[in-house]
Amino acid sequence: MMKMLETIKAWFSHKKNASLSIFMAFLVVVTLFATHLQWGNGQRMIEGEVPVYSSNRSDASPLIPIQKGEVYYPIHKEGDWEKILSPSRQIGFMPTTTLAEQTKASKRVAIVSSRTANLRRQPDAKSYLLATAKKGNQFVVLDENKEWIKVRHEKSIAYINAHSVNVRDGKIAKGANSSSIPMKDRKIKITANEAKLYAESHTNSTVIDHVKKGKTFQVVGVLEDFYEVAYNKDLFAFVKKSAAKANFTPIERVNIPKSIKDSTIVIDPGHGGEDPGASSDYTKKHEKDFTLKVSKALAKRLKGLGAHVILTREDDSNLSLRNRAKLANEETADVFISLHFDSSGENNENSGITSYYYNKHDLALSQVINHSLKKINIQNNGDQFGDFMVLRESDCPSVLLEMGYMNNKKDVKRIESKKYQQQLVYRISDGLENYFKNQGKIPQSKTK
Numbered sequence: 067m068m069k070m071l072e073t074i075k076a077w078f079s080h081k082k083n084a085s086l087s088i089f090m091a092f093l094v095v096v097t098l099f100a101t102h103l104q105w106g107n108g109q110r111m112i113e114g115e116v117p118v119y120s121s122n123r124s125d126a127s128p129l130i131p132i133q134k135g136e137v138y139y140p141i142h143k144e145g146d147w148e149k150i151l152s153p154s155r156q157i158g159f160m161p162t163t164t165l166a167e168q169t170k171a172s173k174r175v176a177i178v179s180s181r182t183a184n185l186r187r188q189p190d191a192k193s194y195l196l197a198t199a200k201k202g203n204q205f206v207v208l209d210e211n212k213e214w215i216k217v218r219h220e221k222s223i224a225y226i227n228a229h230s231v232n233v234r235d236g237k238i239a240k241g242a243n244s245s246s247i248p249m250k251d252r253k254i255k256i257t258a259n260e261a262k263l264y265a266e267s268h269t270n271s272t273v274i275d276h277v278k279k280g281k282t283f284q285v286v287g288v289l290e291d292f293y294e295v296a297y298n299k300d301l302f303a304f305v306k307k308s309a310a311k312a313n314f315t316p317i318e319r320v321n322i323p324k325s326i327k328d329s330t331i332v333i334d335p336g337h338g339g340e341d342p343g344a345s346s347d348y349t350k351k352h353e354k355d356f357t358l359k360v361s362k363a364l365a366k367r368l369k370g371l372g373a374h375v376i377l378t379r380e381d382d383s384n385l386s387l388r389n390r391a392k393l394a395n396e397e398t399a400d401v402f403i404s405l406h407f408d409s410s411g412e413n414n415e416n417s418g419i420t421s422y423y424y425n426k427h428d429l430a431l432s433q434v435i436n437h438s439l440k441k442i443n444i445q446n447n448g449d450q451f452g453d454f455m456v457l458r459e460s461d462c463p464s465v466l467l468e469m470g471y472m473n474n475k476k477d478v479k480r481i482e483s484k485k486y487q488q489q490l491v492y493r494i495s496d497g498l499e500n501y502f503k504n505q506g507k508i509p510q511s512k513t514k
């Protein structure tokens with residue numbers, strides 16, 4: 067409502083011709099009223115192609131039109147134009163008259179058929195997890211294909227894997243619970259006198275709006291120096307961390323699920339691609355291959371125990387250390403485990419397993435896992451503080467395991483053996499199970 071008054075006021079103050087101003091203001095009111103009726107349910111499914119222009123004039127140059135099924139993000143209305151952020155996150159303008167004709171309510175409903183279903187920001191299993199829905203939850207379908215169902219989720223949109231839902235004609239049944247479990251009730255309050263809302267997480271990106279001190283937003287993600295917030299119904303925006311105060315502290319968040327079944331675990335196979343990690347003079351083999359092998363086996367076992375598991379890489383590719391931690395943060399992981407094999411200056415100088423922690427909340431995780439790893443008959447160098455970027459940058463409890471020395475003749479022989487790899491998998495997964503069950507406390511050793 068404020069937006070409408072502001073727009074009208076803007077026309078009065080900026081236009082020289084008073085009669086034109088009144089006419090334009092009248093148009094604004096009529097257009098807003100008309101489109102508001104059309105958009106009563108806030109749905110934005112495009113039924114046909116809608117033209118988009120670079121400015122709010124009919125002689126403006128055309129941009130890529132919005133296609134059927136695509137979602138655009140309304141910013142505000144300017145006369146009989148709507149300023150929008152296009153699906154490709156460009157600022158554009160569309161004539162509201164065309165749009166009103168193209169908007170139609172959905173008549174399909176998705177019912178969650180699996181035990182749980184993840185609601186994601188993008189049609190991609192690795193994209194941000196917005197919430198988890200339970201069996202029987204119902205959602206309005208905005209679009210669908212074989213793999214992903216685009217649904218309305220609260221005041222925004224989300225994607226559900228098509229295998230987790232049944233889609234059928236109809237509306238949400240009366241009394242059917244369409245609510246889901248929100249990941250976090252995280253909010254920020256603007257503390258700067260005026261803060262910019264960006265389209266992307268960098269200050270060179272498009273400024274969507276300026277907001278005043280005291281305004282609050284729901285946080286949907288934290289990306290390096292930015293909070294990602296829900297700006298309006300369909301639009302996410304970025305605010306610089308320095309311009310706002312959050313009601314949560316990611317670094318101190320230690321909310322341990324009671325069971326491994328409710329946990330999200332990110333496993334990070336160290337190195338990859340052009341970065342082989344440590345190599346063995348004896349066998350000419352590389353660390354990156356063993357970290358991937360053990361990680362995949364560990365992921366399989368943890369999935370079998372009911373955990374939601376994500377690997378930072380699933381093949382011989384490399385990604386930056388920052389992006390590995392970022393993935394854990396975006397997935398709001400409960401635990402992040404980076405797997406490595408060690409190396410020392412001289413061959414055969416060192417041997418055994420070392421468990422590294424960085425933050426205070428990492429220590430319990432490191433201790434519980436290492437307690438379990440001590441059951442393997444190899445030297446154990448205990449828990450040590452380690453200033454590793456993946457530990458520094460991840461919000462959740464994180465540990466980096468060095469599981470033997472690539473340049474130790476005896477160690478590398480074990481590292482290459484299936485038996486040792488299996489032992490590692492079982493001991494780490496046991497440690498994790500205990501970590502959740504005992505809420506981070508080290509299990510009492512049976513000494514009686």
Ligand SMILES: [Zn+2]
Nearest residue numbers: 336343406407
């Ligand atoms: Zn390494």
